[in-house]
Amino acid sequence: MASEDLSRYLWKGLNLKRYSVVRIIPQDKHNAVIVMYSNDKNDPHWCLEYMGGGHYFDTAQQLLDYYNSRFKKPFGAAL
Numbered sequence: 001m002a003s004e005d006l007s008r009y010l011w012k013g014l015n016l017k018r019y020s021v022v023r024i025i026p027q028d029k030h031n032a033v034i035v036m037y038s039n040d041k042n043d044p045h046w047c048l049e050y051m052g053g054g055h056y057f058d059t060a061q062q063l064l065d066y067y068n069s070r071f072k073k074p075f076g077a078a079l
Contacts, residue, residue, distance in 0.1 A: 009034065011052070019047055027073055035063065 006024040009032035019036035057063040
């Protein structure tokens with residue numbers, strides 16, 4: 001089975017210079033949770049983007065806890 005091209009969920013406003021995409025988790029046909037990590041060594045943090053809104057976390061565990069409390073799709077393997 002071929003892998004789905006998840007890059008279609010990335011939108012123009014994402015700052016892909018400041019952040020590296022770690023995971024894209026489709027939630028429905030049109031929307032996905034995008035998990036990113038800051039490339040700025042002086043400001044390391046995690047970001048979860050969904051439907052144009054960003055939430056920022058100091059640790060991966062904080063991001064996972066937030067994700068699990070808000071979304072029904074499984075996150076998959078640990079970060």
